[in-house]
Amino acid sequence: MSALFTLETAAGTLNAAAPLILAALAGVVCERSGVVNIALEGIMLCAAFTGVAVTHALSPAGAAHASAWAPWAGVAAAAAAAVAVALLHGVVSIHVRANQIISGVAINILAVGLTQFLCYLVFKSSSNSAVVASLPRWGAGAFRYSPLVWFAFAAIPLVHLLLYRTVFGLRLRAVGEHPTAADTLGIRPVRVRYAAVALSGALAGLGGAALASDVSQFVQNMTAGRGYIALAAMIFGKWTPCGAAAACFLFAFADNAQIALQEKIPPQFAQSIPYLLTILVLAGFVGKARAPEALGKPYAKTD
Amino acid sequence: MPSAVEMIGIEKRFPRVVANHDVNFSVEEGEIHALVGENGAGKSTLMKVLYGLYAPDGGTVRVFGKEMREFSPAAAIAAGIGMVHQHFMLVPTLTVAENVMLGMEPRRGPFFARGRAETEVGALSEKYGLRVDPGARIEELSVGLEQRVEILKVLARGARILILDEPTAVLTPQEVEDLYATLRSLKAQGKTVIFITHKLKEVRAITDRLTVLRRGATVGTVASAETSQEQIAEMMVGRPVSLRVEKTAAMPTAPVLEVRHLCAEKLNDVTLEVRAGEILGIAGVEGNGQSELLECLSGLREAESGEVVLGGEDLSAAGPPAWFRAGLAVIPEDRLKRGLVGDYSVADNLVLGRHRLPRYTSTGFVRAGARDADAEELIRRFDVRPPEKSVEARSLSGGNQQKVIIARELSRVPRFLLAAHPTRGVDIGAIEFIHKAIVAERDRGVGVLLVSAELSEVMALSDRIAVMYGGRIVGVVSAASADEKSLGLLMAGGKAAS
């Protein structure tokens, strides 16, 4: 068992946790306002591709000669693309008041095909992009990470403060629980939800950028279900930033551990550990998870 | 001095209903003014227009002489109006202070100044004598306290006009007294109060004037003290209404329901008997086992020990289907939870529970023709308004939801009727109607078990009265010989004077 707790596995766990955390926080922000966000997966994927493509376009002399700011511009573009996709989900769920699950699933399916198609157009291969210039690595020893990873950790208390200490957070939670009550007090539930969806998009977008920046390229369907795992983490964490983040660390650890364990026990069994863990956590620790009362219900004045 | 509120020629239409038609309504500054009318008369709608939740389709609204041009809660709040809704508008997961300050939060930069909010709310609750802990979460509060929070919310926004939509429907008698004290002190501080209610007694006790609406139109405004309950009732319904239950002596025959030594959660050795052709009323302070008894008597809760027999069949361990087959009909405690599917149409709600009968289904499909024809018939007979079979049950006013339930349950042709708070939140005309319907069932030979939080209703309707206290039946008296005082004593746990 000692191999499970080396510095390297700890470092790997933190690295793997970062995109999950950003996506789970995105889920928390969005769902606490009352909008279901199954679209996290697709949003991350679009962001990952956009970031890579923009970095590539800004380094015409090749990755090795790229200017230092090209990958940063990629991050900004990733976030912007994610906000745009999230707002698409927002328009469908908030304005058109369509089914939010269907909208999210549609975006996820669309994202897979669209990124593959664009990847082919830009890089002449639909399976992966060229390697692009990467963000610097900050930190020391085994813990040298892209700035996005550090940002993910910083985002946990930030989102916590936002939700529980700011006026905006108070209003956001009120709108997610009882939009009519908020409306009767002069708060516009629709505006608050758009703001929450946009912020959620930005966070998920940075999560997608973190994924791409880890390997400095785009790989077809590189999110590989992380958007959904983040949703599970959000539920395990009872829709709180700290709880969701803790669940992300747990998932990331289990995922790392199973790779280390594959040498000792049959890999088929090792690979199932994260999922077993998921079920155990669900059954044992979650208890009564209460979703925001107005979650998934589009708000409309009753006239 | 201009009137506090002047609403002239207000028109408000919903897709299938005209809720307000040419309504005129005016309230002077500093008065307590009641708005009364039958269920669905348009009272809540009129007040929602005043509060800016609905824009009127026609008419003029003036507040302190200034015409309202924009209809939104924000505009209404700015004009000095506050509203306590029929269904409370509180966020249960937030604290009292957060709920009160929502939308006008004290800030420190982008942050919510929680300490300042709690101090302000504390000061406000001190000033108006509305005591409540600013740091408590709403979900931990009783209904009476929630209502205080609602009133604080309104006062915190500097309201000079308070609208209260059926504020007493959900309160215990003590909480009602507290509310009246609050309203009087608000009036003394120069506030104007508009107050919707169905309880004519309280209208006369606390209001200065009252306005009656009927079917969306104004009938008139009168001084409360100079108008009798009968006169108000007649204005509301449009014909003389009997405020007393007219019934002949019961002619009970054999027992239909026999409960022997029933024990279950909160129930302790309950023994009682309901005979065909009589109404047995259960009197008692709420929470003394009535809800559990009702559940045991409709198959929703299993008895731990004891026997429950309906029409000779032991049903102590049976579920609802067996109960219904044995001839049960239920008017449940909570209309929307147990009585109706809010999202279904009235017609679908009217066949619920009988949807498997060959009349309503063939080879797995609903026979819409039969369902709709029967729905129309029931809507007509039970005077459900609006008379529309396809509207969602949720959109009906409370009293009309109740009529739909009663229509469905009585059309089962039961042998035993379980009636829980049959007239809660229901207007005068409908109360008379429901009481008549229950008495008619009795005269047809149905055994009726009535549970009601209103002692006067139990006394008026029952033939015999059983008093429940602490999960036991502590006494059974004949209604003719019962008086309020001795029943009250029993309900409070005193021994029967035998």
Ligand SMILES: Nc1ncnc2c1ncn2[C@@H]1O[C@H](COP(=O)(O)OP(=O)(O)OP(=O)(O)O)[C@@H](O)[C@H]1O
């Ligand atoms: N949002 C809505 N959509 C459609 N119809 C509505 C809506 N709100 C109210 N109505 C209808 O308008 C009419 C007036 O309703 P309103 O709620 O104003 O009655 P009310 O006098 O407050 O009744 P109650 O005493 O039962 O509360 C009713 O027929 C009701 O069914």
Ligand SMILES: [Mg+2]
């Ligand atoms: Mg009403």
